[in-house]
Amino acid sequence: MKQVDYIIVGCGLASIAFCEQLRANHKSFMVYDDNSQKSSLVAAGLYNPVVLKRFSDVWKAKEQLEIALPVYNKIEADLGVKFDHKLQLLRRFTSIEEQNLWFNAADKPSLEPYLSIQLLKNTHDCIDAPYGFGEVLHTGRLDTENLIKSYKFFLKEKDTLKEEQFQYHKLQIERGSLKYNEIIPKQIVFAEGFGVKKNPFFSHIPLNGTKGEVLIIQAPDLQIDFGVKSSVFIIPIGNNKYYVGATYNWKDKTHQPTDEGLDELLTKLKTFIKCDFEVIRHEAGIRPTVKDRRPLVGRHPKSQNLYVLNGLGTRGVMIAPYVAEKLFNFIENDKPLDFEINIERFKH
Incomplete structure (x- = not known):
């Protein structure tokens, strides 16, 4: 024993x-x-202190980040493995109204440290973003x-x-x-x-459990080193590969990817990505949600x-x-x- x-x-x-x-x-x-x-x-694996759909603060974001980042840094040191990658994260605007909502949110004390008030113009041919981007600060990606x-x-x-x-x-x-x-x-x-x-x-x-489906795509012409949140996230993971996600399905409790999930992700991605890409992985998991x-x-x-x-x-x-x-x-x-x-x- x-x-x-x-x-x-x-x-x-x-x-x-x-x-x-x-x-x-x-x-x-x-x-x-x-x-x-x-x-x-x-x-x-994104750590991001802002709810980018509504421009509101994540529950206890400051306290969580203060505890989480030293923990992950220590694991990296103990294991000799790099998995915490600092990442610039941009929110794509779809209208002037969204820009105004962003600036209003940036005035709130809880969000002021995390929302840049400098509007970024789009300079990338492969991204459709006529209204530009807002930058979220103190973000990164954990290679989970x-x-x-x-x-x-x-x-x-x-x-x-x-x-x-x-x-x-x-x-x-x-x-x-x-x-x-x-x-x-x-x-x-x-x-x-x-x-x-x-x-x-x-x-x-x-x-409850919420099923999420994600893609890994290969897009050699995209050439971005920052993440973009629009109708879906697109996040660079190296070697011209990008994470695209995610779907939310509250009924299906299986771990199998679906054609419906694939169609939804591709349809949303093509609303703002204007270059060729290839889907190289399609995966699913059940998030433990409450x-x-x-x-x-x-x-x-x-x-x-x-x-x-x-x-x-x-x-x-x-x-x-x-x-x-x-x-x-x-x-x-x-x-x-x-x-x-x-x-x-x-x-x-």
Whole structure:
């Protein structure tokens, strides 16, 4: 038998962020992951403090960035891998009215640090943007696929990753003690994303799940080193390749890409990209979304050493380290969770 402080189920952004809390505080752990959840792998990985559809501020953007960026920098240093790329992000305007809305938003104290008041003219032949762009400040892109694959390799080297399905029925809970196969953990944190729907301990939490489809295109003539938000995002990822996304489907809960998703992305992309391109990848994943757009963090109502870390939605890169720190302090230091992220807000 092996004793550990924690078992963590899942190995996406939420799990990795919590692992970093455990490593920083010298806690032992074992991670279980069966590679069934794809939302972190297919995500654009953009960290952006502004809701660009409505020109409003992202929930707790400043606090999230202050916690997240040092965490990712430390992982880069420990793993010797580069996955955090600073990226200029431009919002394409479709009218004079949108320009005016942008400048109005930039006057708000919460948005002033993030919205440039200098209008940028379009100088790229392959982009249709007659009304120019607004620049979002303090943005970047996390190569989530590289991060997750590198982190799994890191865990394997330390013999702290089991690439297998966590079998809930084998978890023994007796008088507050836990046992799972040959492991005796003090606590278990379930960070499975949409996979939590199959978890009998937390299937009651109101996680909806939103399917997103994305493309990777090759466009040699486009030649941009900045991201553009219009009807879709287009983000450079190197070697004349670009990420294009994403769709939102609240009904389809499969991980398979669809013809409908492909048509939607191509139709929107062609409204502002005026050069030839080739689709080289088409992928899909289920985002762990919640109706009030806040994470789901907390303790099981009966089993006091079972916890959930979930519901990161479309902004997992920014939110994951923030909520991981909150959960760790809740478990280890008895610091109460903020009501707006605590699963008890849905207790009724």
